[in-house]
Amino acid sequence: MQAPLANGAKVPVQQQNCARTAPAEPQRKGRFDGTWWIWAMAGALFVAYAAVSVRFHERMITSGYDLGIFQQVVRSYAEGHLPVSEVKGQDFPVLGDHFSPILALVAPFYMMWRSAETLLLVQAALVAVSVVPLALWARRALGAPAGAVIGACYGLSWGIASAVGYDFHEVAFAAPLLAFSLTALGNGRLTAAACWALPLLLVKEDLGLTVLVVGLLIIRRGDRRLGAFTALAGLTGTALALFVVLPSFNPDGSFAYWSLLQDSPVGSQGTTAGGAGGLLGMLHQATIGLVTPQTKVTTFTLVLAPTVFLAMRSPLLWVALPTLLWRFASDNNLHWGTSFHYSLVLMPIVFAAFVDALVRRGTSGPGLRRYLAASAAITLMILPSFPLFQLFQPETWRTDARVTTARRLLAMIPDGVTVQASDHLVPQLADRTSVSLYGSLGSRPDPQWVMVDTWVPDNWRRWPGQPLSAEAEHQRLAYDLGHHYGLVAEEAGFVLIHRRT
Known part of the structure; x- marks a missing residue:
């Protein structure tokens, strides 16, 4: 038996079947084939x-x-x-x-x-x-x-x-x-x-x-x-x-x-x-x-x-x-x-x-x-x-000396206590203390510990009429130190105070 072609010629069926069953040539995979x-x-x-x-x-x-x-x-x-x-x-x-x-x-x-x-x-x-x-x-x-x-x-x-x-x-x-x-x-x-x-x-x-x-x-x-x-x-x-x-x-x-x-x-x-x-x-x-x-x-x-x-x-x-x-x-x-x-x-x-x-x-x-x-x-x-x-940027991989100092002082604050701290110090304490923003009107009053970075005044200050400045931080700290708090450490602009029992 023969199979007709488009031009009228005929091809043996055996050859036609071979053409159907012959395996396709393997394709070379590129490096972007797949989804890996x-x-x-x-x-x-x-x-x-x-x-x-x-x-x-x-x-x-x-x-x-x-x-x-x-x-x-x-x-x-x-x-x-x-x-x-x-x-x-x-x-x-x-x-x-x-x-x-x-x-x-x-x-x-x-x-x-x-x-x-x-x-x-x-x-x-x-x-x-x-x-x-x-x-x-x-x-x-x-x-x-x-x-x-x-x-x-x-x-x-x-x-x-x-x-x-x-x-x-x-x-x-x-x-x-x-x-x-x-x-x-x-x-x-x-x-x-x-x-x-x-x-x-x-x-x-x-x-x-x-x-x-x-x-x-x-x-x-x-x-x-x-x-x-x-x-x-x-x-x-x-x-x-x-x-x-x-x-x-x-x-x-x-x-x-x-x-x-x-x-x-x-x-x-x-x-x-x-x-x-x-x-x-x-x-x-x-x-x-x-x-x-x-x-x-x-x-x-x-x-x-x-x-x-x-x-x-x-x-x-x-x-x-x-x-x-x-x-x-x-x-x-x-x-x-x-x-x-x-x-x-x-x-x-x-x-x-x-x-x-x-x-x-x-x-x-x-x-x-x-x-x-x-x-x-x-x-x-x-x-x-x-x-x-x-x-x-190389600065990303350097650790500032002040950061090392801050971590050492933060380690002096016990777990489970109430704390007020400067804004960028809060995430360092949130996993082990009850921490709020220092000076914020909504913060828990009379915390057991306070740690303030006097070199970086917080933008979240809530004290009415008080300027956002290092001087304002010192004024507030001076008030706290004069009323129930004692100085624990002061170094590189960080001040750590503890409420007197």
Whole structure:
């Protein structure tokens, strides 16, 4: 028997069968085949994040606001009771400040290693894991080189660098949840997208609005029932947190941060807080105030710059809207810029939008390489201005003589006592004492021990009318020494005093 060919010729069936069963020639595997290198990249980034944050803590660059607070929160969970923070105030219930019950998941690790470093390592691991879904998506959809570049650019992005370089924060949990959720959403796995997004309700009260937007995008992708459920859960979660849970725990009976959205530059210049003046201030914040001062525009530009602004072509970028709105509407200028941890939530969103936009455009070949090269160049250009670059600075690996002195004096404070301390000394004591901020009006009065760095006046001073200066520290210490306290040690600007029995 013979089989016909397209040109009419015939081939013996035996030869045809041989052609079907002949094994294909083995393909040579490249070094980027498989996924091991993505996990290796995440591991390397974990080491970098952990190194910079732990080293900052060892150099006493961390602070009571916020590492000390979160350490007291996690310690409370580890000891089996609802979280309180002496840094926030005497027996202050932290669930009245921010709704972040997900922090209870850190407690088992803290029970094994009772130290601030535990929190920093957990944060480094959470952020490093968030690299994996984005890199895998880029690799699968755009090729291995794209996965490597996008994973690295995300992992080294300035928003992540700012977060790991400044203490510990609950929003570290949001990074992997958002990365997995948006990766699933971008690939049409809508149930997975909802399941990864819903735990954001336990991370922080404002992230329910982020879940709301994810639900709306799920509706847009075609699953109306699931999307409506997700959106409603997000909106309900935020409403319950803001109007029920937080006020019920807060000693003042309200959400502590409403004032950040009610005050405005207009009001601060003499406009009355109520009536037409208050409405004018709110209108200003909701319009012109969202783009002024210029710091806000600069931050928004830097958020999109590592994606070569291509993220703006993806509907996934809408997920960033709630975070951008509350930050730019806030009266606190710390929320507007690129410092601290406030941009961590935005990074997985914009990079997921970046991958989605590249896939939607069908970008490949020279066009794709140009986008990847531009993203890498922008990321490397911005990197030296943010904390990860400190790993390459010799000063990072030197221990100042004052730090050694401080540690020696801190060791003189017994475990389990009440202490007031300067802001950057608080995280060094939070694992073994009941520590609060020295001079803060809400701190526990008459602590057993006080340790103050008179060379670094605290910015968290709460004494009315008292200037932030070394002289003010000495005046306050002189008062304490004259009333029930005795001097234990004074060295290199550190003063340690103990209450007389």
